[in-house]
Amino acid sequence: MGCRLMVDIAFTACHGFSIRLILHSGLVEELQRRGLSVAILMPKVEPVESARLRDRYNVEVFELPRLSGLANQNLEVLRRYLFEDVAANHALRARHDRIMAGPMSRVKFRASVFYLLNRITHFFPALRKGMETSHRRFYRNDEIASTISRISPRLLVSTYPANPLEGVVLAEAGRLGIQTVTQLLSWDNITTKGRFIVRGDKFVSWGPVMTAENKEASGVDDSNIAEVGVPHFETHKNAATPERLAVELTRLGLPPDQPYLFFGMSSPFFAPREIDIIEALAEKINADEFGLNMHLVIRPHPQNLTGDVADQSWIPRLDELKGPRVAINYPGLVDGSLPWMMQEEDLNALGNLLSGAAVTLNSGSTLSIDAMIHDRPVVLTAFDANDELPWWQSASRCIKFTHNAKLIALKGLRVAASFDELWTHVKAYIDNPELDKEEREISLRMECGPNDGQSVSRTADALQGWLQMTDEQ
Numbered sequence: 001m002g003c004r005l006m007v008d009i010a011f012t013a014c015h016g017f018s019i020r021l022i023l024h025s026g027l028v029e030e031l032q033r034r035g036l037s038v039a040i041l042m043p044k045v046e047p048v049e050s051a052r053l054r055d056r057y058n059v060e061v062f063e064l065p066r067l068s069g070l071a072n073q074n075l076e077v078l079r080r081y082l083f084e085d086v087a088a089n090h091a092l093r094a095r096h097d098r099i100m101a102g103p104m105s106r107v108k109f110r111a112s113v114f115y116l117l118n119r120i121t122h123f124f125p126a127l128r129k130g131m132e133t134s135h136r137r138f139y140r141n142d143e144i145a146s147t148i149s150r151i152s153p154r155l156l157v158s159t160y161p162a163n164p165l166e167g168v169v170l171a172e173a174g175r176l177g178i179q180t181v182t183q184l185l186s187w188d189n190i191t192t193k194g195r196f197i198v199r200g201d202k203f204v205s206w207g208p209v210m211t212a213e214n215k216e217a218s219g220v221d222d223s224n225i226a227e228v229g230v231p232h233f234e235t236h237k238n239a240a241t242p243e244r245l246a247v248e249l250t251r252l253g254l255p256p257d258q259p260y261l262f263f264g265m266s267s268p269f270f271a272p273r274e275i276d277i278i279e280a281l282a283e284k285i286n287a288d289e290f291g292l293n294m295h296l297v298i299r300p301h302p303q304n305l306t307g308d309v310a311d312q313s314w315i316p317r318l319d320e321l322k323g324p325r326v327a328i329n330y331p332g333l334v335d336g337s338l339p340w341m342m343q344e345e346d347l348n349a350l351g352n353l354l355s356g357a358a359v360t361l362n363s364g365s366t367l368s369i370d371a372m373i374h375d376r377p378v379v380l381t382a383f384d385a386n387d388e389l390p391w392w393q394s395a396s397r398c399i400k401f402t403h404n405a406k407l408i409a410l411k412g413l414r415v416a417a418s419f420d421e422l423w424t425h426v427k428a429y430i431d432n433p434e435l436d437k438e439e440r441e442i443s444l445r446m447e448c449g450p451n452d453g454q455s456v457s458r459t460a461d462a463l464q465g466w467l468q469m470t471d472e473q
Contacts, residue, residue: 236351
């Protein structure tokens, strides 16, 4: 097993966006400045990648063994079906309906059986509770336990507990008597991914909305929750300056002194006809419909390009739009082991491009909040161009997802259900950038707390405080 290392804080990172939260935000540097040692636990780390992270951030990187394919798949599917009301959760129901709309297969049969179990457990809460307790027993792995024991962290932080591997890590850390923390990488994880079977002892929350969701889902009390804001959002906000924005626009071939719209794409899995909407928008831009000097920046989501929901068939159509008035900001992906792992400088580039946009558009992604942190107007494209798709496939389903529905209810953005509504909302925001400003501020405060540039410091305070409490016990 080897000697114990006695790391102060170990973060799990089984998703590329976790790296933004942990490393690109400056959180690790702040913890190290306070004299705390930090390690990262990742699946399948290439030696060159481990060395790069160690040299850049002065952290030790440890490889987590992968779960067997069968164990990984079964834990994930069971977790989604057995412990939430799938019929009432639009995100989970859309996934189920997508499977059921496909050809007959073993996956479809399994989904049918699991959905039936879901309806039974919904009406018998005691049965659901018993199944949850039984299910938790499967979150075991001797090799993972050995890895954690060797690192011997005083605190273990999970950023994506919906991932079965992170669930096992949390469970094994708990069995070893290590204090655990959940700090989610995204706003939708609690309401769209299904029940977290294993949860941290403590919870780091973005803001009031996430705090309430966590209390409802897990029953944790206020004393175990730290509401800190979003470190990586504030990082790209702080990085935005007129000079750096000019550099980014020039790099894209656009004039740095003229207005532009910013469209942050989603995967075709969520918005299959989004490319049609973008083509129509580019046509309007080139026809001076939004002014003689208006330009357009289009940013594909990393999920568009890699991973299990990627679809690159539309990329030639996107590239054809490039010209004097239209630019494509491809995300800076790292060719590594984690899906959707971004280059550090990409976060700052994104922030700068958002900061200068006259209007930002997306189909229901986190970019709504990214844009609000720069006080930029947001329009959601919740329709399928001129097509009519089944609900489980349509972009319109996304605004029904709990996290989006809550944000929309705060009225800090506008939703377009057709091309006519889209053009109306975009023109309204161009004509009056202050439109919905007060509602944007309320929305941001509810989702991200005070937005005062201190989220990294507050996060470090919370983690350090919990460490001190552990020492005193």
